[in-house]
Amino acid sequence: MLGVTELTETEDGLLPEPAVSEIELVAVLSALADPIRLRIVRELAAAGEPLACAAVPLPVSKSTCTHHYRVLREAGVIRQQRVGTARMSSLREAELGRRFPGLLPSVLAGG
Amino acid sequence: MLGVTELTETEDGLLPEPAVSEIELVAVLSALADPIRLRIVRELAAAGEPLACAAVPLPVSKSTCTHHYRVLREAGVIRQQRVGTARMSSLREAELGRRFPGLLPSVLAGG
DNA sequence: TTCGTAGTTCGACGGTTTTAGTAATACGAT
DNA sequence: ATCGTATTACTAAAACCGTCGAACTACGAA
Numbered sequence: 001m002l003g004v005t006e007l008t009e010t011e012d013g014l015l016p017e018p019a020v021s022e023i024e025l026v027a028v029l030s031a032l033a034d035p036i037r038l039r040i041v042r043e044l045a046a047a048g049e050p051l052a053c054a055a056v057p058l059p060v061s062k063s064t065c066t067h068h069y070r071v072l073r074e075a076g077v078i079r080q081q082r083v084g085t086a087r088m089s090s091l092r093e094a095e096l097g098r099r100f101p102g103l104l105p106s107v108l109a110g111g
Numbered sequence: 112m113l114g115v116t117e118l119t120e121t122e123d124g125l126l127p128e129p130a131v132s133e134i135e136l137v138a139v140l141s142a143l144a145d146p147i148r149l150r151i152v153r154e155l156a157a158a159g160e161p162l163a164c165a166a167v168p169l170p171v172s173k174s175t176c177t178h179h180y181r182v183l184r185e186a187g188v189i190r191q192q193r194v195g196t197a198r199m200s201s202l203r204e205a206e207l208g209r210r211f212p213g214l215l216p217s218v219l220a221g222g
Numbered sequence: 223t224t225c226g227t228a229g230t231t232c233g234a235c236g237g238t239t240t241t242a243g244t245a246a247t248a249c250g251a252t
Numbered sequence: 253a254t255c256g257t258a259t260t261a262c263t264a265a266a267a268c269c270g271t272c273g274a275a276c277t278a279c280g281a282a
Contacts, residue, residue, distance in 0.1 A: 025221040026144055033140035034270085054228065064271055066230055085228045085279045100221040106213035110136040145240090165258065172242050177260060179240090196249045196258045 013082030015073060020095045023076035028100065031075035032107055036060060037068050041077060041091065045108050050081070050088035124193030126184060131206045134187035139211065142186035143218055147171060148179050152188060152202065156219050161192070161199035 018024075031037055036058055043056045058065055069089060072078045077096065080089050096104050129135075142148055147169055154167045169176055180200060183189045188207065191200050207215050 025218070026146055026149065029140050029144035029218070033137055033144045035137055036270090038137065052228080060270085061272055062229065063231080063273075067270075070230095082229095082278090087229065100217055102213045102217035103221065106211055106217055107136070107140070110211040110214065147240095163258080171240090173259070174243075174261085175241050181260095182239090193248085193259095198259065 015080040015082070015087070017073055017079055017092075018076040020076070020099050023096070023099045025100060027075040028077060028096070028103070031072050031077050034068070034071075037072055038107075040068060040072060040089075041104075042108060044078060044089060044091045045093070045104075050083075050090040052086040052088055054086070126191040126193070126198070128184055128190055128203075129187040131187070131210050134207070134210045136211060138186040139188060139207070139214070142183050142188050145179070145182075148183055149218075151179060151183065151200075153219060155189060155200060155202045156204070156215075161194075161201040163197040163199055165197070 032041065039058070040056055044051055047055075053065055053069055058068075060068075069078070069080065069087070073080050073089075076092060076099075078089050079092050080087050082088075091104075093104060143152065150169070151167055155162055158166075164176055164180055169179075171179075180189070180191065180198070184191050184200075187203060187210075189200050190203050191198050193199075202215075204215060
């Protein structure tokens, strides 16, 4: 079962995410090609530590917010973990850098 | 009128495109977040010289093909110029590199 | 146990994107 | 002039995406 994405939440509250080798370029680019998701990614990068969804102020409803975080997670851009009632999200910066070197930095730097 | 995108074709057959400063990150990412357009961009990068639309074999109809080239051009990723009956397309590699350093190389390198 | 907080799921709506077909245009060659 | 090639424009259908509200789950605190 090596390399297969978990379909259900693991015991430690980690939500399902693609393995590094499974991360697809088109999926990552699609995930990043949205102003709100880009903003989330930038906040996470700036924070440098896991952030709760609610910690990033966004001009959309909660359900839309959930949607955007899921797109990012399923693309392999972020990781999400249940901690109590919160979902702590963090950038998969190193893993992404391993799969697509230079991509995330250039996006984060980009105006 | 400096820095304003031309709305109509210029005399030398150059099709309307955004100025470097007008190129938007989200637009570029959206443009690249499609398998067919990514393929076009890769072929153009590999060729290193302007290519006619018809020179890149694609599994879609001609009109769809036109559409994808236009998306790339309007995002500022490629340049298109009429040469006789053909539209020669080329990557705006240097300009893109100036606006978003490292972005295109990382996308081209990515699996 | 009851309440509040954080977030999800579901169904729907509206707008955009992708797609193809058909007709039209521009040009080079005959 | 006419023909073939390359490509666009227009139109219309299908698929996709971002958005919301309402109902729901899960957890911690009082």
